[in-house]
Amino acid sequence: MIAGVDGFMYPNEVELQWSVLIVLYPYITGLVAGAFILASLERVFKVEAVRPTYRLALLTALAFLLVAPLPLQLHLGHPERSFEMYLTPHRSSAMAMFGFVYLWYLTVVLLLEIWLEFRADIVRLSQTTTGLTKIVYRALTLGSQNVSPAARALDDKVGFAITVIGIPSAFLLHGYVGFIFGSIKANPWWSTPLMPIVFLFSAMVSGIAVVMLLYMAAMKVKRRPIDMNCVDTIAKYLFYTFVIDFTLEMLDLIHRTYEADESFRSLDFMVHTRLMVSQIIVQIVLGTLIPLALLAMNQLWTFAEKTRRLMYAVAGGLTMIGIFAMRWNVVIGGQLFSKSFLGYTSYKLDLVTREGLLPAIALMLLPFAIFFVLIKLLPPWAEEPTH
Amino acid sequence: MRRLFHEWGHLIRPALVLLAAMGAFLVVRAAVIPKEFGKYGHFRPGALDLVRSHPIHYAGQDTCVMCHDDQAKLRASGKHAHVACEACHGPLAKHADDPSAVKPKLPDVANLCRRCHEKDASKPKGFPQVATVEHSGGVVCNSCHQPHNPHL
Amino acid sequence: MDISRRDLFITGGKILMVASVGATLEQITGAEPAPDKYKMADHWWGMIIDVGKCIGCGNCVRACSNENDVPEGYFRTWVERYQVAEGEENLRVDSPKGAIDGFPPSSNEALKSFFIPKLCNHCVDSPCVQVCPVGATFDSPDGVVMVDESYCLGCRYCVQACPYGCRYLHPEKNTVDKCTLCYHRITQGLTTACCENCPTGARQLVDFKNPKDPVHEFLRQNKVQVLKPYMATKAKVYYKDLDGSVR
Numbered sequence: 001m002i003a004g005v006d007g008f009m010y011p012n013e014v015e016l017q018w019s020v021l022i023v024l025y026p027y028i029t030g031l032v033a034g035a036f037i038l039a040s041l042e043r044v045f046k047v048e049a050v051r052p053t054y055r056l057a058l059l060t061a062l063a064f065l066l067v068a069p070l071p072l073q074l075h076l077g078h079p080e081r082s083f084e085m086y087l088t089p090h091r092s093s094a095m096a097m098f099g100f101v102y103l104w105y106l107t108v109v110l111l112l113e114i115w116l117e118f119r120a121d122i123v124r125l126s127q128t129t130t131g132l133t134k135i136v137y138r139a140l141t142l143g144s145q146n147v148s149p150a151a152r153a154l155d156d157k158v159g160f161a162i163t164v165i166g167i168p169s170a171f172l173l174h175g176y177v178g179f180i181f182g183s184i185k186a187n188p189w190w191s192t193p194l195m196p197i198v199f200l201f202s203a204m205v206s207g208i209a210v211v212m213l214l215y216m217a218a219m220k221v222k223r224r225p226i227d228m229n230c231v232d233t234i235a236k237y238l239f240y241t242f243v244i245d246f247t248l249e250m251l252d253l254i255h256r257t258y259e260a261d262e263s264f265r266s267l268d269f270m271v272h273t274r275l276m277v278s279q280i281i282v283q284i285v286l287g288t289l290i291p292l293a294l295l296a297m298n299q300l301w302t303f304a305e306k307t308r309r310l311m312y313a314v315a316g317g318l319t320m321i322g323i324f325a326m327r328w329n330v331v332i333g334g335q336l337f338s339k340s341f342l343g344y345t346s347y348k349l350d351l352v353t354r355e356g357l358l359p360a361i362a363l364m365l366l367p368f369a370i371f372f373v374l375i376k377l378l379p380p381w382a383e384e385p386t387h
Numbered sequence: 388m389r390r391l392f393h394e395w396g397h398l399i400r401p402a403l404v405l406l407a408a409m410g411a412f413l414v415v416r417a418a419v420i421p422k423e424f425g426k427y428g429h430f431r432p433g434a435l436d437l438v439r440s441h442p443i444h445y446a447g448q449d450t451c452v453m454c455h456d457d458q459a460k461l462r463a464s465g466k467h468a469h470v471a472c473e474a475c476h477g478p479l480a481k482h483a484d485d486p487s488a489v490k491p492k493l494p495d496v497a498n499l500c501r502r503c504h505e506k507d508a509s510k511p512k513g514f515p516q517v518a519t520v521e522h523s524g525g526v527v528c529n530s531c532h533q534p535h536n537p538h539l
Numbered sequence: 540m541d542i543s544r545r546d547l548f549i550t551g552g553k554i555l556m557v558a559s560v561g562a563t564l565e566q567i568t569g570a571e572p573a574p575d576k577y578k579m580a581d582h583w584w585g586m587i588i589d590v591g592k593c594i595g596c597g598n599c600v601r602a603c604s605n606e607n608d609v610p611e612g613y614f615r616t617w618v619e620r621y622q623v624a625e626g627e628e629n630l631r632v633d634s635p636k637g638a639i640d641g642f643p644p645s646s647n648e649a650l651k652s653f654f655i656p657k658l659c660n661h662c663v664d665s666p667c668v669q670v671c672p673v674g675a676t677f678d679s680p681d682g683v684v685m686v687d688e689s690y691c692l693g694c695r696y697c698v699q700a701c702p703y704g705c706r707y708l709h710p711e712k713n714t715v716d717k718c719t720l721c722y723h724r725i726t727q728g729l730t731t732a733c734c735e736n737c738p739t740g741a742r743q744l745v746d747f748k749n750p751k752d753p754v755h756e757f758l759r760q761n762k763v764q765v766l767k768p769y770m771a772t773k774a775k776v777y778y779k780d781l782d783g784s785v786r
């Protein structure tokens with residue numbers, strides 16, 4: 001009898017191949033895509049109410065994007081060979097896209113848009129600061145001090161164009177991760193055309209939630225008033241997106257249960273036993289139904305400002321936990337059952353190994369540390385209006 | 388439109404940074420990409436040689452038979468005609484390369500014969516199998532059976 | 540100041556472009572490899588397995604492990620035992636340590652029971668090759684799916700994509716490993732280690748391009764199946780008398 005195995009697994013299946021780090025990667029890129037979509041709500045779809053979070057959302061996206069490759073590098077057997085993805089990308093592999101989509105999104109979309117948005121402040125700061133800080137800001141200006149109204153008008157137009165390109169780019173950045181799982185015919189838990197769409201909508205949900213939480217936290221720390229119109233609007237969009245996300249996941253579930261193909265009995269048993277806590281309790285009840293209820297209540301009735309803030313904070317926090325659980329259930333869940341449908345294994349999460357819990361926690365905290373540095377470097381709260 | 392692009396000079400800079408990075412990438416790529424990659428398919432042709440360079444541990448019965456003619460003839464006339472030498476004697480390519488330097492160990496008869504011939508419900512019905520305890524009462528198999536030609 | 544910086548950019552860019560084109564051209568014109576007795580184009584490898592002959596002795600698993608230095612606890616080939624009873628839920632399958640030490644005694648109560656040797660199916664449309672991001676796993680022109688251990692990143696995408704569970708991550712090399720159909724042996728006229736050591740001839744290496752190979756008669760005379768045919772991987776390991784209960 002093999003420890004942790006019930007029934008029969010193919011001998012090579014007993015050990016899980018993709019660990020918590022591979023759960024973390026789609027979670028992080030999902031936050032990037034979601035935060036960017038929220039930013040584009042203001043820039044492209046002219047939802048003025050969410051203006052206060054525009055710069056914040058861009059910086060959030062950047063902080064998370066910088067960390068995104070790290071869980072992958074820690075996971076690879078040979079991280080020193082990862083450059084091979086740029087040398088000889090295999091065009092039939094969705095994973096080979098990663099290097100190029102990531103670089104495209106980082107440079108042409110995020111960095112360029114952030115540079116254009118903050119350029120006036122960077123130039124001003126390069127003139128007003130001294131010492132090392134001055135050198136940093138001088139470098140960031142890329143040598144141009146031109147902040148005339150005509151130049152800034154052009155920046156605005158170009159920034160708009162980049163955001164428009166950025167929306168499908170964000171969909172690609174995270175959608176291809178869904179395709180990585182959804183295109184594996186060997187694994188019935190993963191293989192569904194819905195996978196990229198489910199990933200995308202849950203990404204948007206988590207991204208909007210994280211920006212909302214960061215905005216409320218930042219305003220509290222800076223002792224500034226929270227723009228309730230802004231937060232109410234974000235919560236509204238969070239609600240709509242969440243409804244779509246929930247519908248898609250229910251569609252997948254209902255479809256599986258109805259068709260009840262060869263894999264169904266094995267998967268159903270797995271969900272009710274090994275995934276009982278992470279899927280039923282954490283993802284569905286705590287992470288979806290309760291936040292949906294809290295957000296729905298705010299669409300039906302009006303609550304006092306303080307109550308609303310509390311409801312949004314709880315909903316946002318639970319949402320972020322729930323979407324992490326969703327990634328966990330997809331990645332880990334997909335490896336807990338045997339492809340013979342005759343058995344199950346267990347996931348042993350160590351503490352201090354390369355793919356253990358501690359590195360995972362460190363990687364989750366790192367974007368917040370980077371975010372803190374970014375808002376110090378490029379303050380999202382301009383003293384005077386920039387548009 | 389002309390008025391819009393009147394002051395576009397600052398946009399050249401990020402474009403140049405990007406182009407320089409792409410240029411640098413192309414140079415590095417040309418330098419480090421494996422030679423002849425893609426010759427037979429999307430892989431490094433050197434990989435075929437790498438796999439083929441793995442050392443051989445089982446010589447194969449055709450090699451054993453070249454020296455051990457007697458045992459081969461004995462075997463060929465019996466029920467073990469299609470059982471390879473190394474199936475019982477283990478990997479002996481080293482012995483075949485240098486017979487006097489590497490002396491093969493004799494197999495552990497009791498366990499070896501039992502592994503194939505112990506009676507079991509999953510084994511094909513026509514296959515010769517016995518419940519060894521009843522069959523020999525603990526006496527080792529080669530007391531009665533000659534392994535190279537086991538029929539009695 | 541501005542003009543000379545511009546000049547620098549333009550001149551630098553020109554130099555970069557010339558250098559990259561030059562370096563690329565140098566790679567395209569390579570040297571010719573040494574001549575080889577083995578011609579890949581003359582072979583198309585596969586395997587035939589006669590389920591009715593397998594006695595579950597595990598010789599193949601031990602032989603493969605010895606021949607290819609397979610790390611303990613991982614399997615390039617293994618044998619499964621099926622003990623079928625009436626009612627699908629009463630199927631019992633096991634593979635103790637991949638059957639490297641054979642099997643413990645079977646139950647006498649089963650409706651029928653048998654052994655199924657398994658290995659990489661060296662699929663023609665292999666999903667594992669399809670998903671490799673860099674081309675570290677590939678199919679050779681003579682039909683063998685292999686891993687380039689000096690190029691593999693160890694991302695394990697191919698392990699996830701294989702429907703048959705034949706791949707694993709080598710714990711020391713940190714690259715993916717799997718059955719190579721003993722490519723180092725078959726290209727020198729030997730057979731695979733598993734087929735060499737199978738005492739009953741249940742496993743046999745075949746070469747579809749050889750007109751005298753027994754595979755042609757085998758496929759003509761017998762009812763054969765591949766594992767998981769609905770996956771459409773075009774597997775090249777054919778089983779004679781494969782029962783429907785086999786997963």
